[in-house]
Amino acid sequence: MIEQFDAIVVGAGMSGNAAAYTLASQGLKVLQLERGEYPGSKNVQGAIMYANMLEKIIPDFRDDAPLERHLVEQRLWVMDDTSHTGIHYRSDDFNEAKPNRYTIIRAQFDKWFSRKVREAGATVLCETTATELVRDGNGKVIGVRTDRAGGVVFANVVVLAEGVSGLLGTRAGLREMPKPETVALAVKEMHFLPEEVIGQRFGVKGDEGCVIEAVGTISRSMAGLGFLYTNKESISLGIGCLVSDFAATMESPSALLDAMKNHPSIRPLIAGSEVKEYAAHLIPEGGYKAIPQLFGDGWVIVGDAAQLNNAIHREGSNLAMTSGRVAAEAIIKVKSRNSPMTKANLALYKTMLDDSFVIKDLKKYKDMPALLHTNSSNFFDSYPRLMSHAAQNFMRVDGTPKIEKEKNTTAAFINARSRWGLVSDAVRLALAWR
């Protein structure tokens, strides 16, 4: 099947679909390769989808996209073994004509997105694993080898949307393998409950949704985050921690998830549910400093494959979609000038991406991954315990004079981290945040 395409997109996740859709809708001849039986069958996400970034690709997506609930409430929990404290934000302003954030179920959403890609004119080839990049004598990427018989396909440019653990880029030496401290392993279960039960338990009606994100002793001193997202008739519940921390502690991810489900703050929310799937996935956590070279002769890298994930704000799919769209727009510009897909010309992708929220946001938090990685036991164990202790000390009425209670709380913090430790943690956090 020797056939020349304008572009081959490897992968049919968020970034690949965004790229393929954008390229095909501008009339480019696009081939998209997906190793799953159907688009979405290999993809795992929490999942929250941010409307703004999809609107820039498919403005009327709300007409037919499979959306679960729009979010009106977000709870950020800090947990110890028996309690949680935290911040809740709920606003009726989120009940708007065009809501801002939705929960989605990726296998369903990706099927929809892929249908749009095909309608835009791209050829989508499923059940096809891309095994190798094909390069010419000068090293320029000119195509992709697949596991189909005689399966080499050629294109002027290859968009690597192959996900966090994609094979092609690393095998070809275009990017390094992610390091254990720059990826998190997340495990997740799908808990099914009747729609009205979810409504009652989370205080939401109709399509309103609520999310909980939690740090604390649930990650057993590892740098990690637990999450609970309400879908229409199910709850996505999971926890992720850095792979380096898993390897060092030898904690079992499934046991960690089970322990989280048994936490007294979580258990009642999922009581009586039927679990219908258990999934695992890696999340890029390295931030700005882990972003690889994004373009070269005949290739660009987008989405998770490029480590474009904002761990602090738990945004990933929107960075993926945006990078896929921006890469496609850069390719379209290069093609419209009748220029070749050289490294120098494809540098336009990086210039455009640098100018977007994607790189600006990641740059802002460039020092956070290292801070959280090297101080995980303080930020994910000591402080959560101290906060819970302080909250309980404040709430519990037991005849202790308030002045003594305050002294207790202060002493607990100083005992745990010392005055210097507290100040230095605060300073480092502030510096990494700014």
Place this chain on the structure above:
Amino acid sequence: MTIAVTKVRVEDKLYQNRYLVDSGRPHIIVRPHDKPSANLLALTYVCPAKCYELNDKGQVEITADGCMECGTCRILCEKGGDIEWNYPRGGFGVLFKFG
């Protein structure tokens, strides 16, 4: 060529998942070793599908049928040469219903 196709349901949490196992063609292979490296040994705990197990000689073996293709073992062990890692052939492996 005919391809042997087996639908399996692995134990524990994995039994709810759907897989199309490429019989006789595991996508991950543990290289022969006398004593596992620290990272390879860690996989017997850390693999979320519990694909890695110690045999009675103290070596690590893999049964990749329940693999969810997360890539954790690749991140920890490919570079050091403990394992050979590939994705399953197109269409095979885990099939997420929800993802």
